[in-house]
Amino acid sequence: MAFMNFLKPNNKLEKGGRAAAPVQQDEGEPEKVCPNCHKSYPVSRILSNNNTCPCGYHFRMNARQRIHFICDEDSFAELFDDIKSADPLKFPGYKKKLATVSASYGGKEAVMCGTARIDGSECCIFVMDSYFMMGSMGTAVGEKITLLFEYAKDRRLPVVGFTVSGGARMQEGLYSLMQMAKTSGAVKRHSDAGLLYITILTDPTTGGVTASFAMEGDIILAEPGATVGFAGARVIEQTTGKSLPKDFQKSEFILKHGFADDIVPRSKQKQMIGNLLKMHSEVSII
Amino acid sequence: MSMTAYERVKIARSEKRPTGLDYINNIFKTFYEFHGDRFYADDTAIVGGIAYLEKMPVTVIAIEKGHSAKERAFRSFGMPNPEGYRKALRLMKQAEKFHRPVICFVDTSGAFCGIGAEERGQGEAIARNLMEMMTLNTPVISIFVGEGGSGGALALAVSDRVWMLENAVYSVISPEGCASILWKDASKADVAARNLKMTAEDAKNFGIIEEIISEDQIDKPIFYENIKKKLNDEILLLMKENDLLEKRYERFRAIGRPLVQG
Ligand SMILES: [Zn+2]
Numbered sequence: 001m002a003f004m005n006f007l008k009p010n011n012k013l014e015k016g017g018r019a020a021a022p023v024q025q026d027e028g029e030p031e032k033v034c035p036n037c038h039k040s041y042p043v044s045r046i047l048s049n050n051n052t053c054p055c056g057y058h059f060r061m062n063a064r065q066r067i068h069f070i071c072d073e074d075s076f077a078e079l080f081d082d083i084k085s086a087d088p089l090k091f092p093g094y095k096k097k098l099a100t101v102s103a104s105y106g107g108k109e110a111v112m113c114g115t116a117r118i119d120g121s122e123c124c125i126f127v128m129d130s131y132f133m134m135g136s137m138g139t140a141v142g143e144k145i146t147l148l149f150e151y152a153k154d155r156r157l158p159v160v161g162f163t164v165s166g167g168a169r170m171q172e173g174l175y176s177l178m179q180m181a182k183t184s185g186a187v188k189r190h191s192d193a194g195l196l197y198i199t200i201l202t203d204p205t206t207g208g209v210t211a212s213f214a215m216e217g218d219i220i221l222a223e224p225g226a227t228v229g230f231a232g233a234r235v236i237e238q239t240t241g242k243s244l245p246k247d248f249q250k251s252e253f254i255l256k257h258g259f260a261d262d263i264v265p266r267s268k269q270k271q272m273i274g275n276l277l278k279m280h281s282e283v284s285i286i
Numbered sequence: 287m288s289m290t291a292y293e294r295v296k297i298a299r300s301e302k303r304p305t306g307l308d309y310i311n312n313i314f315k316t317f318y319e320f321h322g323d324r325f326y327a328d329d330t331a332i333v334g335g336i337a338y339l340e341k342m343p344v345t346v347i348a349i350e351k352g353h354s355a356k357e358r359a360f361r362s363f364g365m366p367n368p369e370g371y372r373k374a375l376r377l378m379k380q381a382e383k384f385h386r387p388v389i390c391f392v393d394t395s396g397a398f399c400g401i402g403a404e405e406r407g408q409g410e411a412i413a414r415n416l417m418e419m420m421t422l423n424t425p426v427i428s429i430f431v432g433e434g435g436s437g438g439a440l441a442l443a444v445s446d447r448v449w450m451l452e453n454a455v456y457s458v459i460s461p462e463g464c465a466s467i468l469w470k471d472a473s474k475a476d477v478a479a480r481n482l483k484m485t486a487e488d489a490k491n492f493g494i495i496e497e498i499i500s501e502d503q504i505d506k507p508i509f510y511e512n513i514k515k516k517l518n519d520e521i522l523l524l525m526k527e528n529d530l531l532e533k534r535y536e537r538f539r540a541i542g543r544p545l546v547q548g
Contacts, residue, residue, distance in 0.1 A: 084546060086545035089482070089483050168437075170459045174483070179541075182542070215407075215413040230397065231397075231399040235399055240399075244401065257405050259407050
């Protein structure tokens with residue numbers, strides 16, 4: 001099937017996005033230095049460990065890797081992939097930037113949507129992508145997320161969403177701002193229909209995405225060490241002149257202040273999300 | 287009409303411009319202010335309560351910037367904390383319960399940016415308002431009277447009608463912020479303002495607002511009289527609306543849709 005080709009690792013870096021068979025160490029393989037423990041490991045070893053360091057540090061993943069890692073094998077069917085950003089304001093340089101990003105990266109927008117199974121349970125899923133213009137939300141992202149919630153509501157499916165975003169895409173101006181209201185409306189209708197929405201906040205989730213669908217889940221989980229917030233930390237530091245707490249806007253901070261249900265490392269996400277889906281399934285055992 | 291976008295931004299920010307309380311005092315009668323979000327505090331950047339619009343009890347919510355330096359500091363320069371948005375939502379839910387229309391006056395450079403605001407969930411507060419306003423079962427009209435800064439403004443504007451004063455602005459980011467991110471040069475704010483298309487006229491052309499309110503007589507009582515009459519007429523129409531929530535959903539649903547499909 002076409003979508004299976006799409007899911008195949010695009011390049012060496014993407015291989016091993018899921019927990020895979022042991023990888024043979026070949027001489028001269030590139031190594032990756034962990035910003036947390038400062039040790040370096042072969043790229044393949046990190047990738048086969050859910051793209052996390054043995055010390056627990058979570059490296060970022062692109063949407064394709066994330067889907068490969070979280071969804072049951074071959075279960076992902078992409079939806080709405082024909083939707084692309086327009087340039088509604090004719091903003092200087094935006095069209096060119098979109099073309100460059102699309103060409104170099106291959107992804108068409110900062111979110112991938114579809115249906116999938118996670119540990120055997122059927123769901124709708126969206127995965128944002130920080131490698132596409134920092135996961136910023138413009139009209140295409142807003143439209144795809146909205147369509148997904150409408151699709152899920154019509155078929156009575158839960159939605160699982162992985163957020164990562166620098167915020168609204170300023171090159172689309174007011175159009176991008178309005179996507180916050182539009183997506184929130186779709187989430188509300190899905191919610192009012194009695195359906196489950198789980199968000200997993202990944203590094204970084206900020207700005208207009210935090211202030212809309214990222215914070216609207218019935219269950220909100222966060223990856224360890226992710227930055228999650230509304231205003232940018234540097235902006236806060238500059239405007240207040242205060243030094244920020246050590247864990248400021250990290251998952252641990254979000255949990256402590258009551259804005260996430262739990263912090264879940266990648267190695268436990270699949271099982272937990274699968275279980276949560278089962279516990280909310282409409283045909284659950286009486 | 288030869289005014290640049292950035293000139294309008296400066297007018298929208300002017301301390302001399304009427305603020306939220308000026309609109310409340312000049313348009314409504316018997317205003318009772320209700321304080322507090324019932325969770326943490328009362329945010330002085332947002333004023334809310336009930337009042338009469340002509341003979342109709344309504345809920346009024348306004349972001350207040352203040353005029354004097356002292357007032358402006360007291361009002362956090364019109365930058366609401368999460369408590370402000372939660373107070374606004376509490377008053378909106380109260381309006382829904384008692385079948386009162388809601389009128390919001392929006393004037394903010396953005397939601398407050400600070401450690402406490404993050405600790406108390408600024409993102410969550412705004413997100414919740416966006417969600418809940420979409421299904422608030424009573425007419426809601428928002429008027430942008432000065433600055434409409436990003437999510438902090440939108441959190442009071444998921445409404446059936448959004449109107450802007452002719453020199454009000456509405457944007458996803460401040461022109462200075464946009465210029466410093468894109469061109470590493472905040473002094474290019476005028477270029478950013480033009481390109482962000484943030485004037486009332488732009489917003490109307492995009493179908494994001496319904497009407498532009500003239501400022502020709504902004505210093506005269508007739509200015510408020512006209513707004514009062516306009517609000518009254520529109521609310522009476524909205525109260526007869528059978529598909530209020532369906533139309534509100536569609537109002538936002540349609541934005542951007544034709545641009546990205548096909
Ligand atoms: Zn490490």
